[in-house]
Amino acid sequence: MRAELIHTSLPRGLDGGTGFSVAGRTGGMPRGLAEALSALSGLPEAWPDAREDQRVLHATRCIEWQGESRWVASVIRPSGVDHTGRGNRLAHHRLIDAQEIVRACPVAILQDSARWMQAWSGTPREMESPSEIGAMPGAVGATHWKRAFGDEGVAVAALEAAMQSGVGAWIVVPSEVDRLTLLAELAATLPLPQRWTRGWATRALRPSAGSMPVICVIGAREPALETLGDPAWVIRADSLRPAPRATSAKIGVEAEIAETRASGRLTWQPERRLGVGVVHAPDAAPSMGSMASAPSESVPDHAVPIAVTLEEAPASRSWRVLWLAAVLGAVILLGWFLLKGRGA
């Protein structure tokens, strides 16, 4: 199904309501699907003095709808002020169908500016089906990466690190560079089918549980970076060493790496070392032993004191062993002296 949806702030939306609402959608789109697309429309806060073009979110994401996975390409951009005088944004979403996936690069679709609405005008309305997406092989080479980091191999290194993280990645680049072009060159490092095994984005998106990992190329001043520590899935492009084979092999056909990835051999698995006897049901918290958790309803009616020392820290355990050894030693010595004294 080829369909699109526009979501922005209006005095009155297509389905009623005021404020952020559906401005246009392909005729016949089921309501549930329209709601799922509308929920992708948020534009994250950017750094305070970000230019409009720096705030744009280009993204391809995989959503689940009626038990099926659907690819959605979106461009969400600031768009003037709304009827309340506040900054508005325009979200344009396009469902990508199975035939289009076979022939088009996801990031090339995002780069095709003629396809994406710049501003909404007129009354809310149902729209025609969007035109079909033809062959779009995507970028060739990594000249923008070379310009930004001195070596095309940084693109390969960044992609390799991002693909190895099973949770997607934020690849941090200077805030001024053109992130969409960097993203396109990054995606083009993979053969076309593998590009659809990840989502791609130009702003910081956090994947939710069970969703497809997204590779985001983000500006170093993204506010979302401020409250994070230094997790492994945040990759600073300027600290990467160019991948060794990058300069020799043609980046666009790094088939071997891609093959390895496709076969899943490089897929990152979160390390879970929860000890013996751990049951890790999908929705249940891993419990690590015996601390019984009373069902909520059976909580006594008085205040519950906190359990301060259920088990001592490992450090204090080693102290205890030392203690025992010393006491034991002293007892043996004493016994020996006593025996010796009596014998004498």
Add this chain to the structure above:
Amino acid sequence: MLPTAAHRKALFQPARDLVRRVHCPSCWHGFAPQESLFIAEDPRLLGDPVSGPTEPIRFLPSRFDLTGAAIDPDGARCTRLACARCRQEFPRALIEVPATIASVVGSPGAGKSHLLASAIWSMRRQGAMLGLEVSDAEPRMHARIHAMENALFGSQPEAVPQRLAKTETAGGDGYSEVRVGGRTETVPTPFIFAVRHDSARAEERLLVLYDNAGEHFLPGADEATRPVTRHLGRSEFAIFVLDPTQDDAFRSGLGLSAAAAGASRQDVVLQEMASRVRQHRGRRTDEPCDLPLVVALAKADLWAQALGISLEREPYLPAGGVDRQALADVHRTLVRFCERTAPEFLATVRAAFPRCLFVPCSALGRGAGSSRVEPQWAAAPFVAAWEWRQGGHLEDFVP
């Protein structure tokens, strides 16, 4: 070396009292404090099946150190807590101090976000005057409200009026997506403050607030997969932000021209709110809602003068604390104005919320037309509602 004094002391630490039951500030699920999950600190323990693949694992600990911190599977000390259901992090204070959840409701553009930011900013600064001390329960988790306060009150290089953006309905840092029971749910990020009366032996209490998008309160927006306004089922008081400048009846009463297109029916939003309050508390549809409601008439800088209301003196006593008389006087003036201009609205409010108080407020205040923001009465709806709730200093107040 023998066990240190610190070790010996820790062993005899008195048991800390916990609250009987915690309500998660993100999904409002109720659970016993000992059911709280801990958040792993070891960077390798990444990928939680509910809160997301980039989040550290949440676990129910069986090992603790001498200070009561949990030990994660890799031996790291963990102190951060998460909800047993949606696994969103919450401040530790929530299991130690009782919390009051409050709902701030209003149609899109009514002025909720500006009022919230101005009120919090004022309450932080004017503690002595308000008779309350207000601080972040966990500053690390308040990046969003700090950014809102900075946007309005931070120093600006240019003399451009700083205003807050429209609140997003999904995505961004105001919401998280969690996977509960095989279904993805959007939950809101709460703002949690520690509030203490400034009397010497006063006990601390937490205040939990949300900055919803007005769209969430429109009829039909309350969905099980986006339960972002379900705080209405748990809140101890509510603030309905009413923008008189969005309503033609109020506008004509104030001598203003008709509103521009796109204003939402605020009476419909109020009715929808009352029906959600009843629905999520299992009440009958004709039963009045038993929580106190403060109707905060926003943007008073634009209309207070026309009603002869002066915002120059804030409604607090010289010795600190709320000035009942000032609140009662202004309430009467506003009720008379509503009786004249929008009697149906007043009837709707009174039928649904027998305990209601009308308070004017201006988030931008004297600074409305300029780059400065000088709130007037911005904290008043919050302080009044806080004191008027069950157990507050004004519990017996009849306006």
